[in-house]
Amino acid sequence: MSGQWFLFSVDLLALFGIYLALNLSLRLQLGYTGIANFGLVLAFTGGAYVGGWLPIRLGMWLVEVDPSLADDMIWNNVIIASQVDLSLHGSPGTAMTILLITLLAAGAAGALLGLQSGYPAVRLGGDYLAISLLAFGEVLAIIGNNYDPVVGGPLGVRIPDVWAWAGDWRFMAASLANCALALGVWLYLDSIEKSPMGRMLRAIRDNPDAASSLGKNVARVRLNVMVTGGIICGLAGAMYTLYTTGVAPSALSRFDWTFLPWVMVVFGGSGSNVGVLIGTFTFILVQKLIISYKFALSFLPFDPVWLQFLLMGLVLILVLNFRPSGLVTEKASYALSRREMAKAAGKESL
Amino acid sequence: MNNLLKIENLNAGYGGIHVLFDVNLDCTRGEAVAIVGPNGSGKTTLLNSIFRLADIFSGSVILDGTEMQKEKSHKVTGRGVGYLRQEGNVFPGLTVEENLKMGAFNLPKGEVGERMEEVLSLVKPVVPFLRRTAGTLSGGEREMVALAVSLMCRPKLLLLDEPTSGLSPIASAQIAELIKNLKDKTRLSMLIIEQNLKILFDVVDKCYLLVSGRIIFSGGPGELQCDKELMRTYLGLA
Amino acid sequence: MHGAMLEVRDVKKSFGGLKAVDGVSISLPRGRITLLIGPNGSGKTTLVNSITGFLRPDSGHVYLEDKEITHWPMHRICKEGMVRSFQLPAPFGGLSVLGNLLVACESACGESLLKCPLKALWKTTEKDNVREAFAMAEAMELTPYWDAVMSETSTGHIKLAEIGRALLAGAKLVILDEPICGVDPVMADEVFSFLIRLRDEQGLTFLVIEHRLDIALKYADYVYVMNQGKLIAQGSVEEVLNDSQVKEVYLGS
Amino acid sequence: MASFIDALTYSALLGLMGFGLTLIRRTTGVWNVAHGEVVTIGSYVALTATSFLAHSPYFYLPLAFLVCAGVSGIIFLAGVEPIRAKGASSILLLVVTIAISLIMIAVINIYADYLQNVFHLSSKNFLFARFDFTLLGQMGILWAAWAALAALTISYYLVLQHTRLGLALRALAEQPTLAVVMGANVKSLSLLSWCLAGGAAGLAGCLFPMRFQCHPGVGTSMIATMFAVSIFGGIEKMYGPLLAGLVLGFAQIYGIDLLSSWVGPGVIPFKDLIPMIVLLLTLQFLPEGLSGFVGRRRG
Secondary structure, eight states, rough: OOOHHHHHHHHHHHHHHHHHHHHHHIIIIITOOOOOOOTHHHHHHHHHHHHHHHHHHHHHHHHOOOOGGGTTTTTTTTHHHHHHHHHHHHOOOHHHHHHHHHHHHHHHHHHHHHHHHHHHHOOOOHHHHHHHHHHHHHHHHHHHHHHHHHSSSSSOEEEEOOGGGGGGGGHHHHHHHHHHHHHHHHHHHHHEEEESHHHHHHHHOOOOHHHHTOHHHHOHHHHHHHHHHHHHHHHHHHHHHHHHHHGGGSSSOHHHIIHHHHHHHHHTTTTTTTHHHHHHHHHHHHHHHHTTTTTTTTTTSSSEEEEEOOOOOOOOHHHHHOOOOOSOOOOOOOOSOOHHHHHHHHOOOO | OEEEEEHHHHEEEEETTTEEEEEEEEEEEEEEEEOOOOOSSSSHHHHHHHTTSSSSEEEEETTTTEEEGOOHHHHHHHTTTEEOOOOOSTTTTTHHHHHHHHHTTSSOOHHHHHHHHHHHHHHGGGGGGTTSGGGSSSSHHHHHHHEEEEETTTEEEEEEOOOOOTTTTHHHHHHHHHHHHHHHOOEEEEEEESSSSHHTTTTTTTEEEETTTEEEEOOOOOHHHHHHHHHHHHOOOO | TTTHHHHHHHHEEETTEEEEEEEEEEETTTTTTTEEETTTTSSSSHHHHHTTTTTOHHHHHEEEEEEEETTTOHHHHHHHEEEEEOSSOOOOOBBBHHHHHHHHHHOTTOOOOOTTTTTTHHHHHHHHHHHHHHHHHHHHHHHGGGBBBBSSOOHHHHHHHHHHHHOOOOOOOOEEEEETTTHHHHHHHHHHHHHHHHHHHHOOOEEOOOOOOHGGGGGGGGEEEEEEEEEEEEESHHHHHHOOHHHHHHHHH | OHHHHHHHHHHHHHHHHHHHHHHHHHHHOOTTTHHHHOOOHHHHHHHHHHHHHHHHHGGHHHHHHHHHHHHHHHHHIIHHHHHHHTTTTTHHHHHHHHHHHHHHHHHHHHHHHHHHHOOOOOOOBBGGGGGGETTTTTEEHHHHHHHHHHHHHHEEEEHHHSHHHHHHHHHHHHHHHHHHHHHHHHHHHHHHHHHHHHHHHHHHHGGGGTTTTTOOHHHHHHHHHHHHHHHHHHHTTTTTHHHHHHHIIOOOOOHHHHHHHHHHEEEEEEEGHHHHHHHHHHHHTTTTHOOOOOOOOHO
8 A cells, every 4th residue: 555655656746847847947938928838748749759769779879789670660669678778777877878868859859949939939929829839839749640750650669768777766766857857947947036037037028018128139038938948848858758768649748738737837826936836736636646546436437537627627717717817926026135135225124 | 957977086997007086077968078188197097987998996977867887888878978989989991881880889770871861961071981991091081980980879978089189280170170060069968088178179168177087177168278377287288 | 410319310100001200300419308299199109119119110210329220129229328118108017116127227147048047147237236226216206116016006106117217228318208197297397307417417318208398398408399290390499389380280279 | 533522521621610710719809729629519419419319410410500509608608708808818818718628628528438338339439421411423521511611601791791790790800899889799799709600610510520530539639720720711801711721621631642642652641730830831921811811912
């Protein structure tokens, strides 16, 4: 029983880390800069495809594998992956090298995808931008599902386990790594909050024309934010793939990786890190609980998974009706502490 | 009670922004009332609040004995109020004739044609453009159409928000002439916002001076004109 | 050009068939307060929008200190030394009054996604900015409200904060579009006195669009009058007020 | 030839789906993401009725129209209008329709599971081609789909041009506030257009399984294509979706066939990319859409 709970918590933690990173990226784009990115799934998928494509090739190159298998990487991918796994078991150094290179590549892919979806963001605004990004988000899914060489078509591929060296603690290590990614993003966003950058982003969000008249290059800042957001999504996508040791394009859906983050962020409040954290945790927990108690609900004449959709939709409607800015609302903050500001202004206190 | 419109202690604004503070105003039948004041003092908000296009926080707007603050926006026209808005006062993609028909939306279908003839006899300059698309008209022509459209609903009370703003002196004079004509020929009450005071001084029976959301003067136009201090300070007439 | 701060030559801008600005040329000498007046819809704001890069003029040229800035984007024009305010309130609603003022201050390192986590890079600049912003709040009599969120502030205070914002952006030429609209008369006089002080002490140049002539005329060095997209008069306050054409169109007499 | 007929049928169905999106956006300024699920409901109305009451699905077109009009109306009244009345931004309204779409996905799937588990219907994958008739040597669906689309577009056009209601709808799309000032009840007009849009989606949903495989996610998976039809067609004119449906339908089915005969069969799986590319290009270079472009050239 305790073992079951342990696995439950570890998996919860892993998903939580991934989603928190993704949601904070949305907060950077939506909450700070006012870009309604309905194509989060794009950069996430980009990162996931890199995670599905690169590690197995790196693995083949770094460790001893039967070279004849390379003739058909997709057909033989399970055999190759398990052979690489065996070697990685004993060599954390190699595994971590693969991890790092993969993350670098995934970040680069995310940046590229962010850059190209940033192009319409500069010219369009409001709901047209949202629809345009939504359409962008579909593009990689269509390619991945239909073009086998990327990650093996709809059914996907298995990839080597870079956490294999941790043995029994493998899931724990991977979950903690996911959370470390989320923590990094959190700290980064927090430092934006407590710097002139956060102020400028909000100014651009609230009134782009006025910000531009005060010398802010609105188009470039928006593009930079899209690229940064893309990097974060790309990293999250790769980490997720490495955690699940597999990637299937059909599982990288608009629902899971665009709409769900939006629900979490709108619920918690896009103006605050804590809000995003609360939103993320609540929905991940509910999702996990529904999946775990699926069998207890087997008397229902339908798949209990749908309850999750129902619940999310209802909660979102309620939040939008009664608290449109989310559970935790934005607070005006300053780059300097009040004491520092008082000192700068030559006053006793503020 | 000869009062057509009575506004009492009106506090209004938009969402969290408070624009009007304790405004009192009345308008009797057949009277033309001017609301003057500098930009941003809340004149348009006052007219909007009659149509519930602005939020009423407290106070009341009574038209002909009915409390309008409980009425839905689209029902106000039916009570006999025509509104010529400052901007967006015609449907640019519709023809002038369609605009006029739309103006009579609250009338029974059979009366539309009859009313259109009445209105066209009051606003004759519109007749030549009936078939044209409103968006292709010049500023002055469009303003005239908008005036005709606001008359289509058989109003008892006509609200005019800067009917001459942005028009050439000739077009302004033409509009002013039409307004004067309307007042003479019909027993229509009017509430007019105008910056170009001179044009309307001989039409208006009463003036209210609105500054920063408060009425600071009310009286005849002559009185306001005599009060050089008020004229200088708030209207920018040097 | 002869070293004028801003030289505008034959600028035209039309919307559809409407010629909003129809060949206007103006010249702003350094260290002067120039007033631009005219009835509603005469094209003043469109002229300012075409000068400051908010709109693209159809034709004509704009020179800032002898450098051609026609068709430059707004942020680049600001960096070059010309900043403008907007007629309708344009607050950064989610920021406080002080935050609004601070946005205008230059903070190169603090406003980069890469460098902003390193506080040491921007801390000193930020302290200077805070000092300047508080001084500006003081001048605009906004000190009691410095921490209030802009979206919940009254229109008058928003206008004042926006003037302060424009002044803080470090410009040599400041264009104010109806700066005292919605501001009470006493405060409005103080705003203009402050502009005079900035003109005298720092040599700033101002172009002010204003409706409330009673207040604005007292402080103007030079006046341009527009009607129907064209300049109809220019000169000193007396000259303009005695111009028959001005009386005709502006005062309606 | 088969693919030509397929393309023609598919075009009409796309047009029907896009019609509703365009109508809703035009009159109320909302991009309705839940429109895809309304289409799916149309298919399930057809499935349920043909399974339990027999007859051909064509027989239930009016029923699908009514049910979907009702569903769409409820979406507007219960979901969108309360939040719109509070002055929500267009983005927030988009999020609202996403929330509604989540709820509807759940309901549709629960219903499909229920049909399968309790009544042992194959509700997760169905096709009604066996019910179809032939007319002039072609499948009935071709005629039915085009008849529905043409009837809808023409009658809507007639209503717009020749009735008071139509005048009000056009006025509402141009200047909502002014329409209110003139006494038009914006709420009921908006409700009407949502119902009509839902009805059109219901027709499309009811006809879709006559020719194409249907499953609980059919509308959801097509929503991006529907957006492409609506935006590419242009929201200013109601014949936009018809035009765009034709172009996109042919590009997706007939065009890709042609392309594959030149560059090889490798391109066929990517036919779903076409609407996305068209959508993105439209937004970048032809923001007023096909009908707006045609209108501009003429006028």
